Amino acid sequence: MNYLLAYVFLNEFVIMLIKIVFLFKVGLFSCLIAFQAYSQSSGALHLSTGIQDFTTRDQGFSSMNYGGIRTASKAIFQLNKAHKTELFQFEFAYGNLKNRIGNSLNGMSIGLLNHTFYHRNKPLERKLHWGWSNQNVFHIRSHNGFSNYSLRYDYLTAFGPSARYLWPFQWEEQRFEWETIAHLQVLGFQIKSGYIGADPEGFSEENAATGNFLKSMKPFIIGRDWSMGLNSSLYWSLPSENSLGLRYGLSMMALNEGQPVSRFGSALELVLKVKLW
Amino acid sequence: MVKPIWIFSILVIFCCSCEQWVMPKDPGTDPVEVFDQLWEDVYERYSFFDHKNLDWEQVRAQYRPEVEDEMGQLELYELLADMLFELRDGHVNLSTGFNRSRNWEWYQEFPVNYDENLIEEVYLGRDYWISGPLSHQMIGDILYVNYRSFAQTISTANLQVVLERARRSRGLIIDVRNNGGGNLSNASLLASAFASEETVYARQRIKSGPGTNDFGPWRDMKISPWEEGTFSGPVIVLTNRRSYSATTFFAQMMKVLPNAITLGDQTGGGGGTPVFGELTNGWTYRFSATQTVDLEERQLEDGVLTDLRVDLSELAVRRGEDNMISAAIAVIRQQ
Numbered sequence: 001m002n003y004l005l006a007y008v009f010l011n012e013f014v015i016m017l018i019k020i021v022f023l024f025k026v027g028l029f030s031c032l033i034a035f036q037a038y039s040q041s042s043g044a045l046h047l048s049t050g051i052q053d054f055t056t057r058d059q060g061f062s063s064m065n066y067g068g069i070r071t072a073s074k075a076i077f078q079l080n081k082a083h084k085t086e087l088f089q090f091e092f093a094y095g096n097l098k099n100r101i102g103n104s105l106n107g108m109s110i111g112l113l114n115h116t117f118y119h120r121n122k123p124l125e126r127k128l129h130w131g132w133s134n135q136n137v138f139h140i141r142s143h144n145g146f147s148n149y150s151l152r153y154d155y156l157t158a159f160g161p162s163a164r165y166l167w168p169f170q171w172e173e174q175r176f177e178w179e180t181i182a183h184l185q186v187l188g189f190q191i192k193s194g195y196i197g198a199d200p201e202g203f204s205e206e207n208a209a210t211g212n213f214l215k216s217m218k219p220f221i222i223g224r225d226w227s228m229g230l231n232s233s234l235y236w237s238l239p240s241e242n243s244l245g246l247r248y249g250l251s252m253m254a255l256n257e258g259q260p261v262s263r264f265g266s267a268l269e270l271v272l273k274v275k276l277w
Numbered sequence: 278m279v280k281p282i283w284i285f286s287i288l289v290i291f292c293c294s295c296e297q298w299v300m301p302k303d304p305g306t307d308p309v310e311v312f313d314q315l316w317e318d319v320y321e322r323y324s325f326f327d328h329k330n331l332d333w334e335q336v337r338a339q340y341r342p343e344v345e346d347e348m349g350q351l352e353l354y355e356l357l358a359d360m361l362f363e364l365r366d367g368h369v370n371l372s373t374g375f376n377r378s379r380n381w382e383w384y385q386e387f388p389v390n391y392d393e394n395l396i397e398e399v400y401l402g403r404d405y406w407i408s409g410p411l412s413h414q415m416i417g418d419i420l421y422v423n424y425r426s427f428a429q430t431i432s433t434a435n436l437q438v439v440l441e442r443a444r445r446s447r448g449l450i451i452d453v454r455n456n457g458g459g460n461l462s463n464a465s466l467l468a469s470a471f472a473s474e475e476t477v478y479a480r481q482r483i484k485s486g487p488g489t490n491d492f493g494p495w496r497d498m499k500i501s502p503w504e505e506g507t508f509s510g511p512v513i514v515l516t517n518r519r520s521y522s523a524t525t526f527f528a529q530m531m532k533v534l535p536n537a538i539t540l541g542d543q544t545g546g547g548g549g550t551p552v553f554g555e556l557t558n559g560w561t562y563r564f565s566a567t568q569t570v571d572l573e574e575r576q577l578e579d580g581v582l583t584d585l586r587v588d589l590s591e592l593a594v595r596r597g598e599d600n601m602i603s604a605a606i607a608v609i610r611q612q
Binding site for chain 1: 288295296299300301302303304314318322483484485486491493494496550551552553554555556557558559561566567
């Protein structure tokens with residue numbers, strides 16, 4: 001009887017040992033795959049801040065343009081892989097804007113812009129890369145002269161083509177890189193304040209949040225609506241493999257569903273590009 | 278093959294020229310253009326054309342020929358003010374640096390029904406309580422509360438004091454005669470102190486497009502019981518024709534409550550929430566952009582009718598009595 005118990009125990013022990021070894025092998029194999037992938041990629045973080053000359057018009061407020069200088073900041077995470085480069089750009093801008101008769105509004109923009117560019121296994125040669133982009137941006141503005149209906153906003157999610165031109169060069173034994181990125185949004189959806197008030201058409205306090213979201217959505221279609229941007233940056237490579245740069249960016253948007261909204265901005269920013277790995 | 282640098286150069290030039298394309302130019306400041314801006318905005322966003330049976334295109338045909346490029350600012354102001362006067366709406370104003378147009382016909386052609394000196398001398402006296410914007414005094418065993426502007430915010434402490442005094446009284450009179458309105462949230466707060474349950478008091482809809490009948494769906498307007506406590510005893514609300522805008526809404530809120538009665542003359546109206554606009558010559562304006570109806574589909578723009586119609590008697594005033602307050606006291610004592 002004791003012999004039988006010892007046999008069963010030994011058998012269970014061996015099975016457990018086999019399972020542990022198998023799990024160890026799977027874990028090790030996964031780590032190796034991940035390490036291999038990691039070693040083939042590189043990451044960088046771009047931090048930038050500057051000023052933006054911004055003009056906007058919301059027919060729901062006024063037929064006049066509001067303009068002024070806003071502060072603008074961006075944080076971009078860049079992931080370089082063997083055959084593609086991905087950029088995840090968080091952007092924020094805020095400022096007080098005035099029209100020609102002195103009335104003012106406060107405007108704030110928060111956005112997430114993603115680019116994916118496809119290329120051969122030499123991303124740092126002088127080259128044009130094509131890809132696609134996804135823009136998600138929220139604009140809110142508060143009019144300082146109106147007692148009622150003084151708040152309006154719009155939100156856009158759209159997809160479209162994107163292009164990047166890279167030109168690394170040397171000058172006075174220093175390494176520089178010129179980068180221009182352009183995007184044009186083609187198709188997506190928008191949510192805008194209503195004809196008079198802040199709430200979008202279709203919004204109701206009776207509906208659930210999801211219902212309101214779906215009822216407030218309107219298509220974003222290129223031709224009627226526009227959203228595009230162009231950023232050109234000049235980087236100076238430091239010995240630490242980080243870079244300092246200057247970026248000039250243009251952005252424009254026109255959402256013509258309901259009360260037309262249009263905006264145009266040109267920004268100048270200082271950029272610090274930090275190599276992560 | 279075209280070099281990429283040329284493609285991007287063209288793109289940069291294209292984007293730089295986009296501003297002209299994307300951003301429309303501001304309209305001009307000539308009198309004709311200013312007239313057109315105002316007329317068009319009212320045409321597209323004003324909410325009572327159908328209700329008032331007003332043909333705004335006919336108004337344009339009447340006034341536009343009088344606009345001339347050579348006319349001065351004062352002449353243009355007077356013309357635009359006259360045009361806006363046609364809307365017969367107390368929520369319509371044209372504000373310039375030198376004057377503000379208005380239509381006050383909603384109370385000017387009706388009995389005043391309020392004597393402030395009489396209230397101060399006879400009913401409030403010299404030792405009345407002041408709780409924020411609420412002035413209150415006991416008249417025998419009944420609490421009299423006077424609220425002169427809903428623009429003045431009522432705090433929680435203000436309302437608690439009034440409710441505490443009301444609970445020790447036989448009933449409450451809230452006098453909102455000559456209260457020209459203000460913030461709707463103050464009206465909702467005050468009314469919530471007398472609501473025992475969530476109650477729909479009106480329905481409102483907002484303009485949703487440029488057509489005269491383009492509106493969003495009707496939405497219920499509700500009052501809920503005040504979380505700090507409520508007063509369930511009898512409440513009489515005194516109104517007159519100068520009770521306007523938020524005060525009209527307050528009268529309607531109180532009218533649907535089972536323990537409240539409105540007494541006096543109907544309110545002046547002001548059932549449309551005003552939207553604001555601006556002209557390229559620097560003037561600003563406002564006009565109604567919503568419609569509100571009571572539970573019987575009657576527009577609040579036309580005022581809220583009282584449950585008990587009473588006018589202030591000159592004879593009573595001469596003998597130092599506000600007969601509307603006397604009527605309110607009598608109603609409370611009957612209950």
